Amino acid sequence: MPVITIDNSRGISSVQRKIAGMQDGIIGAIYGPKGIGDFTLHGGLGIERTVRPSSNRSTGDIDGYSKTEPGDIRQVLGRSIRNIGFSFSNFRVTSRNTTYATIRDDASGIAVKLEIIQKAANGRLAEYVTVEGNTTDVLTITLQDMVYEKTAALLDRKEFRDLYDLHHLVCKVLGAEDIDDRLKEVVRKALPEVKDLLHEESTRAKIYGRKVLLREEMINELEKAVRN
Numbered sequence: 001m002p003v004i005t006i007d008n009s010r011g012i013s014s015v016q017r018k019i020a021g022m023q024d025g026i027i028g029a030i031y032g033p034k035g036i037g038d039f040t041l042h043g044g045l046g047i048e049r050t051v052r053p054s055s056n057r058s059t060g061d062i063d064g065y066s067k068t069e070p071g072d073i074r075q076v077l078g079r080s081i082r083n084i085g086f087s088f089s090n091f092r093v094t095s096r097n098t099t100y101a102t103i104r105d106d107a108s109g110i111a112v113k114l115e116i117i118q119k120a121a122n123g124r125l126a127e128y129v130t131v132e133g134n135t136t137d138v139l140t141i142t143l144q145d146m147v148y149e150k151t152a153a154l155l156d157r158k159e160f161r162d163l164y165d166l167h168h169l170v171c172k173v174l175g176a177e178d179i180d181d182r183l184k185e186v187v188r189k190a191l192p193e194v195k196d197l198l199h200e201e202s203t204r205a206k207i208y209g210r211k212v213l214l215r216e217e218m219i220n221e222l223e224k225a226v227r228n
Contacts, residue, residue: 020131040121064119160200184226
């Protein structure tokens with residue numbers, strides 16, 4: 001079968017650009033003087049915006065870690081978000097102290113989901129690239145931790161986006177020489193569990209500016225990269 005290409009291979013779509021611009025504003029509010037200083041970005045947005053080369057996978061979420069109390073997040077971040085013209089709603093906290101909220105641009109109807117897990121993270125300073133090509137400093141997890149997280153997510157959710165991100169990190173960013181034996185074993189043990197994956201078509205539609213390999217091709221390249 002031929003390599004599948006996405007329709008918008010020349011660049012990011014107009015809707016994706018609007019979502020990305022909104023995420024940039026939120027990130028600016030989070031790291032602003034009245035934001036959450038220890039917020040550590042992870043997940044798909046971290047891979048898209050802080051990793052080189054980028055995954056080129058648009059996501060509508062912002063995921064992070066912070067030691068900040070959920071009540072303080074609601075008060076401090078809610079005020080900062082409203083100050084940049086967005087609404088802050090659907091705030092809830094789980095029994096495990098994970099904070100969820102919806103941030104919406106009422107003018108366009110575009111919404112971004114925010115998830116903050118209350119914990120300290122092994123953060124590193126990284127450059128976050130905005131949709132306009134500017135950069136700002138953020139905290140994010142290490143590349144190795146991104147691989148651990150994506151492997152766990154792949155086993156848990158069985159979604160195509162996690163296979164795509166894992167393949168990008170291992171095969172396009174790190175390379176076999178940058179992955180220790182323990183991490184290789186974690187990935188190697190997970191690959192036989194990767195069978196039918198959810199949301200492949202919708203994930204492919206959110207990948208811009210590049211060809212997207214078939215699932216079997218990604219798995220084959222991953223197997224080669226983590227082989228002893």
